[in-house]
Amino acid sequence: MLDNKEQNLTPLDKLGEFGLIKHLTESIEIHNESTVKGIGDDAAVLNLEGNETVVSTDMLVEGVHFNLAYVPLKHLGYKSVMVNLSDIYAMNAVPSQILVSVAVSNRFPVEALDELYEGIKIACKKYNVDLIGGDTTSSTSGLILSITAIGSAKKENLTYRNGAGENDLLVVSGDLGGAFLGLQVLERENEVFKVNPNTQPDLAEYDYIVGRQLKPEAGKHIVELLEKLEVKPTSMIDISDGLSSEILHLSEQSGYGFKIYEEKIPLDPMVIKTAEEFGINPITCALNGGEDYELLFTISQADFPKIKGNPNFTVIGHTTEQNAENYLILQGSESAVPLTAQGWNSFDDE
């Protein structure tokens, strides 16, 4: 019944991930006053009384989001929690609970799930989050993880994707491109291992970027730091798909164009060195690589003195005008390249 027997059926990859979500959700109606924000941001916001409740969910599929040949299950558990908490922090909120659903095929022994849950529990403990429910079921092939995170924030502290104003500064936490290059290293070592199973991969010289891929951290310290510095971002998003893609989200939702400067994009020396080794421009890794789980946010210029010189933050650009295009200004020139989303898309036929 699901074969393409009829004409005019649209293949999934035609719409792309964001297009598909939009297509599926645009006619959804909101029925409850308690629904402050539904689909369309990093997380949904509920006003169930007093503080606002923030909820977000993500699904991770073996063979699509991760390869168990080089991703240890403990790391997978940890990372899958981080991916979800990151969405809560991107609302300037604090996560407090998660629910975890797991589907696994019979090829997994109990001990494999123990490893997975070990990583989940370590993440919960470190981030002071309670695992409060979930579902465990079998799958016909592979491992699928679905996690829902719940958090809260004072209404006045919540930060949406749509709040940027004219000439706001664009700020990013940490550095970018490492998670993508860590993945390239892991995939290369896996290819070597497949050819010669007696080789032991030496990942020591890539420790930072491999760690960025296997064990990312969510933006808890950044949200705490912003509160301490009394900086309320005008908009915020987490970097899961790549800097370009996230900037386009902030632009689309606020209506403002963005201009970013190549020389300002924060890169770790190991990112530069490894990108060179792979023959890739490190800026491309930052723009399109994704999975860095840093926070990207806009602040009003009045707040600039509060973050100036802070090593956790880098101002990489600013908003321009309503309905303007988004540009990358190349280093050492006046050349402006339009920003395009070439981030990760799970429906691509790669």
Next chain:
Amino acid sequence: MLDNKEQNLTPLDKLGEFGLIKHLTESIEIHNESTVKGIGDDAAVLNLEGNETVVSTDMLVEGVHFNLAYVPLKHLGYKSVMVNLSDIYAMNAVPSQILVSVAVSNRFPVEALDELYEGIKIACKKYNVDLIGGDTTSSTSGLILSITAIGSAKKENLTYRNGAGENDLLVVSGDLGGAFLGLQVLERENEVFKVNPNTQPDLAEYDYIVGRQLKPEAGKHIVELLEKLEVKPTSMIDISDGLSSEILHLSEQSGYGFKIYEEKIPLDPMVIKTAEEFGINPITCALNGGEDYELLFTISQADFPKIKGNPNFTVIGHTTEQNAENYLILQGSESAVPLTAQGWNSFDDE
């Protein structure tokens, strides 16, 4: 890395579904005061202020929970919402939001997902629930759905699985066994269709039980009726795995034994007739079939006059003593058969 290279690895089906959940979750710690109830009930309860927030999640996997050869996607969408809302109602709470994550392989066109979401939206509208988020991704094979439902209730109205007292009455809503027999009919017709694709299945004479399988309803009317009648159950659970399995949960969590009476178990005439046709005892369908999504609850004897004669409710038994066994008393005899859980288990190798 996941092959059984080591000795002493435990296959998943050794523990069974409930055993596995217990195994995985028994060492989980609670860190937040706001976590009133974590894993171990139909839903988790959060006290985020004022009303209690109730959250539950379920995952549905193609080839495990449903067969798209005879389950229309619109019905699947509707049912997957019902499965989750049922858990919220089983807390004596009212659902208000859901999050839906979907993983699909490229064999599904957009129109297939439209059908799925159509069913989800119909369910949301009918039950006054907002779809507030989710995730959409690709899978390497088949369709996987993960839904999280959120609801709320006054603290004093929440009904847990563990609250039954001595000599409480055991009550069930609606009738049982229909969903299981509906599935048998659908599977039989599917086998006929595979042999001769020109046959058109005539399901009209099985409409009620096929409807119970394909389009179950969650217990909204029951929770509303209980409130109107001013009956606060002492414990409650929804019937997803089968009557026996659910009674064993109520017994284990309260510590009381239960006694139920074969002649009291509510059966629709079509259930009796179809069970006969398949050569199955209809009571077995009710005890072990599952997926009826009726509510099973205990009330104190003082509340009996409030529900007496109400066609929505059937008293099928009562609790006995602390640490007593659970028994089915056979019709027309004094014989007592121990209740055992033979409900559906997704890790069984069937």
